[in-house]
Amino acid sequence: MDIIVCIKRVAQTAEAEVKIDSSGKDIIKDRLTFDMNESDTYALEEAILLKEKFGGTLTAVSLGTVEAEDTLRIALAKGADSAIRIKAEDFQELDGYKTAQLLKAAIKDLKFDVVFTGCIATDDYYSLVGVTLAELLGVPHATLVTKIVIQDTKAQVHRELEGGLVEHLEMTLPVLFTIQTGINEPRYASLIAIRRAAKKEIKVIGASEIDPANIQANASLEELFTPSVGKRAEILTGSMDEISAKVAGIIKEKGLL
Amino acid sequence: MNEIFALVEHRQGAIRDITYELLSCGRKLAEKENTKLTAIILGHNTDDLVQILKSQAHRLLVVDNDVFKDFNSELYQITLNEIMKKHNPMLFLMGHSAFGMDLCPALATQLGVPFTTDCLDIEFMEQKLKVTRQIYDGKLNAKVQLRENPGYMITLRSGCFPAGEGSLDGSVERFDTPVSTQPDYRKFIEYIEAAVGEVDITKSDILVSVGRGIKDQANLSIIEDFASAIGGVVACSRPVVDAGWMAKDRQVGSSGKTVKPKLYIALGISGAFQHIVGMKGADTIIAVNKDPNAPIFSEADYGIVDDLFKVMPVLKTKISEVKLAKG
Ligand SMILES: Cc1cc2nc3c(=O)[nH]c(=O)nc-3n(C[C@H](O)[C@H](O)[C@H](O)COP(=O)(O)OP(=O)(O)OC[C@H]3O[C@@H](n4cnc5c(N)ncnc54)[C@H](O)[C@@H]3O)c2cc1C
Numbered sequence: 001m002d003i004i005v006c007i008k009r010v011a012q013t014a015e016a017e018v019k020i021d022s023s024g025k026d027i028i029k030d031r032l033t034f035d036m037n038e039s040d041t042y043a044l045e046e047a048i049l050l051k052e053k054f055g056g057t058l059t060a061v062s063l064g065t066v067e068a069e070d071t072l073r074i075a076l077a078k079g080a081d082s083a084i085r086i087k088a089e090d091f092q093e094l095d096g097y098k099t100a101q102l103l104k105a106a107i108k109d110l111k112f113d114v115v116f117t118g119c120i121a122t123d124d125y126y127s128l129v130g131v132t133l134a135e136l137l138g139v140p141h142a143t144l145v146t147k148i149v150i151q152d153t154k155a156q157v158h159r160e161l162e163g164g165l166v167e168h169l170e171m172t173l174p175v176l177f178t179i180q181t182g183i184n185e186p187r188y189a190s191l192i193a194i195r196r197a198a199k200k201e202i203k204v205i206g207a208s209e210i211d212p213a214n215i216q217a218n219a220s221l222e223e224l225f226t227p228s229v230g231k232r233a234e235i236l237t238g239s240m241d242e243i244s245a246k247v248a249g250i251i252k253e254k255g256l257l
Numbered sequence: 258m259n260e261i262f263a264l265v266e267h268r269q270g271a272i273r274d275i276t277y278e279l280l281s282c283g284r285k286l287a288e289k290e291n292t293k294l295t296a297i298i299l300g301h302n303t304d305d306l307v308q309i310l311k312s313q314a315h316r317l318l319v320v321d322n323d324v325f326k327d328f329n330s331e332l333y334q335i336t337l338n339e340i341m342k343k344h345n346p347m348l349f350l351m352g353h354s355a356f357g358m359d360l361c362p363a364l365a366t367q368l369g370v371p372f373t374t375d376c377l378d379i380e381f382m383e384q385k386l387k388v389t390r391q392i393y394d395g396k397l398n399a400k401v402q403l404r405e406n407p408g409y410m411i412t413l414r415s416g417c418f419p420a421g422e423g424s425l426d427g428s429v430e431r432f433d434t435p436v437s438t439q440p441d442y443r444k445f446i447e448y449i450e451a452a453v454g455e456v457d458i459t460k461s462d463i464l465v466s467v468g469r470g471i472k473d474q475a476n477l478s479i480i481e482d483f484a485s486a487i488g489g490v491v492a493c494s495r496p497v498v499d500a501g502w503m504a505k506d507r508q509v510g511s512s513g514k515t516v517k518p519k520l521y522i523a524l525g526i527s528g529a530f531q532h533i534v535g536m537k538g539a540d541t542i543i544a545v546n547k548d549p550n551a552p553i554f555s556e557a558d559y560g561i562v563d564d565l566f567k568v569m570p571v572l573k574t575k576i577s578e579v580k581l582a583k584g
């Protein structure tokens with residue numbers, strides 16, 4: 001089975017302060033940490049599990065700056081056979097649509113039975129790259145996938161809907177899945193594997209392979225701004241004792257104690 | 258002037274809430290743009306849907322066929338592609354739901370129509386469409402302009418456009434689908450209902466909910482102790498379930514449960530919108546988070562900006578004291 005997994009390196013912003021830079025169109029990145037996008041770690045694990053079961057090849061692809069190669073090396077250390085980086089620096093105004101077109105250009109000549117992406121990138125929050133890529137590749141897709149069982153060319157697939165409801169689909173390969181978190185237990189890469197992966201070659205492609213003029217964006221960013229905080233919580237202050245007494249008071253007042 | 262389209266989302270016979278939000282948003286835009294709103298219904302035995310939605314749109318475009326009994330984005334795509342080519346609406350609205358996420362990017366790409374997803378706000382200026390989206394874990398908003406085109410497609414975030422009463426009397430128009438069977442490459446088989454667990458978090462007046470900030474499964478015992486001291490039940494955000502630390506039936510949010518307790522205490526939960534939609538109906542929300550900019554503080558009534566592991570022991574003692582004093 002030949003498998004491709006798309007991986008994005010993203011800023012880890014859940015616990016960090018996110019500040020807009022002087023251009024007004026980007027964030028200040030120097031104090032942020034970067035790592036593999038959360039759902040991509042699950043997509044990668046699912047890809048490795050398939051490869052372990054059926055054999056074949058696993059290629060990891062990322063559109064990013066040179067740092068994305070660190071993320072690709074994690075994929076190599078965990079079990080990918082080869083990796084491709086598309087040089088983000090060669091392409092301007094990268095929205096999700098453009099990203100999907102570039103990913104397509106990078107993988108269209110590879111053989112594949114399954115393409116994996118994550119279900120959402122936590123930086124741009126689109127949830128569109130996987131489905132768009134499937135459409136561009138001309139293969140069927142399923143989003144928010146939480147279970148995959150493949151036999152021959154048939155896949156039994158679970159999609160997660162709202163409220164915990166699951167949709168069971170039957171699909172025929174080749175196919176593209178966008179993977180939801182929790183589908184598996186992503187492994188850690190061993191130190192030896194990481195060291196070995198450091199020496200592997202990563203194929204880099206850019207404007208000389210993909211003509212930027214042929215790739216169109218759907219959206220252009222006008223400005224970034226901080227969301228207006230509607231109703232803002234009353235922040236309780238004081239010593240831990242005082243704060244706790246206030247909370248206990250609030251709960252008591254509501255008649256809940 | 259070309260129309261505005263909105264896709265009716267229904268599942269297991271019921272119209273999904275997002276449908277009313279799409280239609281209400283569509284009506285407002287149609288009024289502003291001096292055009293009409295068409296609700297697109299793909300379903301089977303749609304008479305009830307049509308009756309319910311008649312007041313919500315100027316026109317209902319109905320495709321009634323048993324292949325639409327259940328949602329299959331491939332069948333939707335094939336049919337909507339025909340409808341779109343015929344009508345060329347200026348805007349096609351869908352929900353940013355498991356349904357819209359699966360359909361919109363594929364259909365728009367096939368048609369070559371510029372699109373974007375998860376929009377919180379939309380604004381038409383001349384022929385240009387500008388939308389507001391949230392990025393970086395909801396910490397920033399981005400205003401984005403779509404590539405200029407006679408038509409656009411977008412998905413809307415739920416909860417951003419209030420549903421409204423309609424006073425229209427929509428005409429009904431029927432459309433035939435070019436498909437009559439599910440394609441081999443993607444067949445809907447069945448729905449699988451969520452397993453029923455030992456506790457029903459939707460029944461509890463007090464929920465003590467933990468997020469990734471709990472760091473380790475071992476730390477859950479602190480929270481369980483606190484919850485029982487206060488007479489509540491422990492719930493959680495998605496990453497806690499993904500990690501296997503708590504059962505799926507404890508998860509609050511869009512892909513978990515919607516809860517409306519009297520008191521919701523959120524511990525180490527950032528406040529992603531998929532979580533917020535599940536708990537914003539709580540009477541009182543108290544959030545503990547060490548990040549003062551965590552989006553949860555825009556939803557909570559009271560906030561404590563600190564380490565939850567410092568807060569919890571003291572708070573538990575205080576609660577016990579107050580309880581004792583009450584006698
Ligand atoms: C289709 C889809 C459906 C989803 N459905 C759901 C859903 O139903 N429910 C859900 O919850 N999520 C859902 N999610 C995931 C959601 O987007 C977020 O990823 C998730 O809610 C984040 O959970 P969290 O707040 O626990 O973790 P994080 O976002 O990682 O936040 C952890 C928080 O803990 C704080 N913290 C860390 N340590 C401490 C400490 N010691 N003391 C105090 N605070 C601390 C941090 O400051 C941070 O704010 C869904 C996502 C998708 C794409």
Ligand SMILES: Nc1ncnc2c1ncn2[C@@H]1O[C@H](COP(=O)(O)O)[C@@H](O)[C@H]1O
Pocket residue numbers: 006007008009037039040043061062063064096099116117118119120121122124125126127128129130
């Ligand atoms: N720059 C990128 N490089 C590789 N894969 C990407 C990139 N951007 C998005 N993806 C893939 O598409 C998924 C969904 O991203 P998005 O549509 O941007 O939310 C991600 O989880 C990745 O698997």
